[in-house]
Amino acid sequence: MDWLVDIAEFIVNEILAVPAYLIGIMTAVGLTALRKPVGVIIGGALKATLGFLLIGAGATLVATSLEPLGVMLQGATGAHGVVPTNEAIVGIAQAQYGARVAWLMILGFAISLLLARFTPLRYVFLTGHHTLFMATLLTIVLATAGLPSLSVVIVGGVLLGVVMVSLPAISQPWTKRITGDNTIAIGHFGTLGYIAAGITGRLVGRKSKSTEELKLPESLRFLRDSMVATALSMVLMYVVVSIIYVIRVGSDTAFDAYADDAGAGAATGMGDYIMNGVTQGLSFGVAVAVILFGVRTILGELVPAFQGIAERVVPGAVPALDAPIVFPYAQNAVLIGFISSFVAGLVGLAVLTVWLEPAFGWALVLPGLVPHFFTGGAAGVYGNATGGRWGAVAGGFVNGLLITFLPAMLLGVLGSFGSENTTFGDADFGWFGFLLGNAAKLGGAWGVIVMLAIGAALLAIAIAVQKRLVDTDWDPAPGRPKPGAPIPDGGVVAATADTTTGTRRYPKIAPPAGAPKPPPPPE
Numbered sequence: 078m079d080w081l082v083d084i085a086e087f088i089v090n091e092i093l094a095v096p097a098y099l100i101g102i103m104t105a106v107g108l109t110a111l112r113k114p115v116g117v118i119i120g121g122a123l124k125a126t127l128g129f130l131l132i133g134a135g136a137t138l139v140a141t142s143l144e145p146l147g148v149m150l151q152g153a154t155g156a157h158g159v160v161p162t163n164e165a166i167v168g169i170a171q172a173q174y175g176a177r178v179a180w181l182m183i184l185g186f187a188i189s190l191l192l193a194r195f196t197p198l199r200y201v202f203l204t205g206h207h208t209l210f211m212a213t214l215l216t217i218v219l220a221t222a223g224l225p226s227l228s229v230v231i232v233g234g235v236l237l238g239v240v241m242v243s244l245p246a247i248s249q250p251w252t253k254r255i256t257g258d259n260t261i262a263i264g265h266f267g268t269l270g271y272i273a274a275g276i277t278g279r280l281v282g283r284k285s286k287s288t289e290e291l292k293l294p295e296s297l298r299f300l301r302d303s304m305v306a307t308a309l310s311m312v313l314m315y316v317v318v319s320i321i322y323v324i325r326v327g328s329d330t331a332f333d334a335y336a337d338d339a340g341a342g343a344a345t346g347m348g349d350y351i352m353n354g355v356t357q358g359l360s361f362g363v364a365v366a367v368i369l370f371g372v373r374t375i376l377g378e379l380v381p382a383f384q385g386i387a388e389r390v391v392p393g394a395v396p397a398l399d400a401p402i403v404f405p406y407a408q409n410a411v412l413i414g415f416i417s418s419f420v421a422g423l424v425g426l427a428v429l430t431v432w433l434e435p436a437f438g439w440a441l442v443l444p445g446l447v448p449h450f451f452t453g454g455a456a457g458v459y460g461n462a463t464g465g466r467w468g469a470v471a472g473g474f475v476n477g478l479l480i481t482f483l484p485a486m487l488l489g490v491l492g493s494f495g496s497e498n499t500t501f502g503d504a505d506f507g508w509f510g511f512l513l514g515n516a517a518k519l520g521g522a523w524g525v526i527v528m529l530a531i532g533a534a535l536l537a538i539a540i541a542v543q544k545r546l547v548d549t550d551w552d553p554a555p556g557r558p559k560p561g562a563p564i565p566d567g568g569v570v571a572a573t574a575d576t577t578t579g580t581r582r583y584p585k586i587a588p589p590a591g592a593p594k595p596p597p598p599p600e
Contacts, residue, residue: 097133099179100375101126107382121378128378131371136168138364139499142357146315147498148334149322150441158441160314161448161484161502163206164368167213170494174216177226181233182212188238192536193391197543200249201394202241204264205379206372207503211266212237214501214510221492222517222524232525236513239532243539244268244505245397250546250553251275254462255406259547264397266505267452270476271400271459274414277475278460278468279554285465287558288409288457304369307447308362314443315354323350365447400455407458413466414457414473418449421477429485439485444477448502452476463554476504483507490514 092098105122113121143160150158171178186208193199202208215233224232245252245262248271252263263271323331332344335353344350404411422444433439453473460472484500487507491500491514501510516527545551 097126097129099176099183100129100379103179103183104375104378104382107379111382121382125375125378128371128374131374132164132168132368133171135364135366135368135371136165136171138360138367139165139168142311142361142364143498145334145353145357146311146318149318149331150443150498152326152330152334153318153322158443159484159488159498159500160311160443160445161480162365162445162499163210163448163502163506164365164372165499166494166501167210168368169499170213170217174213174220177220177229177233178209178213178216180230181216181237182208184230184234185212185237185241188234189241190390192238192242193394196242196536196540197548198242198246198536198539199391199394200242200245200262200264200397201391202245202264202397204397204399205375207264207266207399208237208241209372209375210501210503210506211240211509214506215513217491217494218510218514218517219528221490221494222514223520224517224525228525232528236528236532239536240266240505240509241397243535245395246539246543246547248272250542250551251459251462252403253547254553255403255458259395261402262395262397263400263403263455265400265452265455265503266509267400267455267476267480267503269504269508270452270456270479273475273479274456274460274468274472275463275553277471278462278464280464281471282460282464282467283557285467287407288413288461288466288469289407304362304366306450307365307445308359310445310447311361312355312358315358316351319351319354323347400451403455403458407461407469410457410461410469411454412457413469414455414460414476415450415453417470417473418453418456418477418480419444421474422449422481425478425481429481433482433485440488442481442485442500444481445502448480449477452480452503463557465557479504479507483511486511487514490517 092102101122104125105118108118108121139162143165146160147158186202189202193201212233215236216229219229219233220226241264244266245264245268248263248268249259251272252261253259254275319331322334328347328350332350333340334344335350335357336343344353422442426441426444429439429441434441453476456476457469457473460468460470462468464471480502483504484502484507487510488500490511494500501507512531513528516531517524519527
């Protein structure tokens with residue numbers, strides 16, 4: 078019977094323990110449950126598997142491009158500096174915790190469906206890449222605390238399921254203020270920043286006009302391309318840090334920052350030194366693009382399968398979607414929130430450099446354009462919904478401070494991953510990981526009990542918000558005009574009531590410049 082043992086070990090160790098294969102299998106199971114054709118099932122499973130392998134390939138490129146920057150940051154500032162990039166830290170963690178992350182993610186999604194089915198929180202979290210990010214964070218925190226693999230998966234799966242239904246519910250009063258109804262929710266782990274932006278907007282912009290009455294230059298819209306934004310931010314960081322580093326330590330030492338372990342690859346002159354930084358910055362953009370493509374490839378197959386299952390398990394579910402779902406409701410607010418958030422990141426970096434790093438040893442968190450664009454842009458929309466222009470500015474700024482200080486706090490509970498040159502970037506990863514990480518330090522059963530208590534408290538708060546605020550149509554900005562409905566070209570129009578029919582009428586949209594004249598109506 079040894080052959081049976083060999084087969085079992087092969088399945089467990091060579092298939093189920095490999096995250097890429099596990100994700101492919103789960104995709105196949107989901108598509109089979111949806112009664113898809115055999116060809117669709119095989120193709121979907123293979124694409125999901127290839128997507129996971131792409132994440133690993135991108136992670137290798139990320140680690141390579143970040144290594145010289147880490148050396149120069151430490152040499153230029155005397156402190157450890159990081160660039161928060163969710164995809165990068167997740168890719169790095171896959172090598173050590175990939176199988177546990179995959180199992181935890183699957184269990185967490187199943188628990189979230191059960192909670193959505195049997196509690197008032199009928200939200201189905203469909204932002205798959207953020208589910209993957211949170212699963213990775215929980216795995217790192219719990220494994221670093223010394224919990225065995227089975228406990229990591231079970232405890233982490235419960236906590237993941239709780240956070241996937243709780244945070245959309247807690248933010249729903251502000252999301253509804255933007256969308257006008259409960260048809261969608263926000264399913265993105267920057268929730269704390271969005272709620273803070275909504276509250277701040279109400280405090281500072283009671284009489285401020287909407288951002289959508291402003292006209293912003295088209296020249297800034299290229300930053301909406303995440304690959305361009307990532308590459309540009311890293312090139313700027315590399316060039317600035319390279320110059321500071323060479324001034325501080327001299328050219329002989331600075332040129333060696335690009336050398337490998339054998340001493341090969343060092344810069345040969347100042348021009349080569351600067352352009353090495355430009356190349357590494359562009360390489361980082363390529364690496365993140367590869368990881369993003371891998372994530373999208375996975376989600377293109379996995380999310381439809383999970384969504385179909387969710388529709389059968391949770392009738393009447395409210396889909397919780399990615400942060401850009403709110404962008405069409407206030408596009409000017411997106412850019413204002415992004416710029417304000419990035420400025421706050423620079424202010425926060427100055428505070429870390431002058432005070433928090435010398436006093437408490439916190440790492441320097443460098444502002445990256447990608448997290449500041451997506452979370453800052455969404456925070457601008459939330460701030461605008463409750464406080465207009467000033468709300469968008471203040472809301473984005475508060476979000477920028479949160480995603481600067483919270484990642485610095487989080488590094489202390491990530492164990493060996495705290496010494497990497499990157500970390501998780503969005504607000505909810507910071508506060509949730511920090512609380513769980515400190516609870517896990519209690520060790521053993523007490524640590525698990527406290528972590529589960531944190532999850533139970535979060536679930537109770539979400540249920541209370543759902544019953545007392547969402548179900549009662551509480552308005553976080555009473556008396557302020559609600560935003561209009563999104564239109565196909567991404568703008569927003571104001572709706573007017575038709576008192577004779579009780580319906581809403583919308584003004585006609587003018588054709589774009591240069592559009593051909595439409596044909597006359599038929600006689």
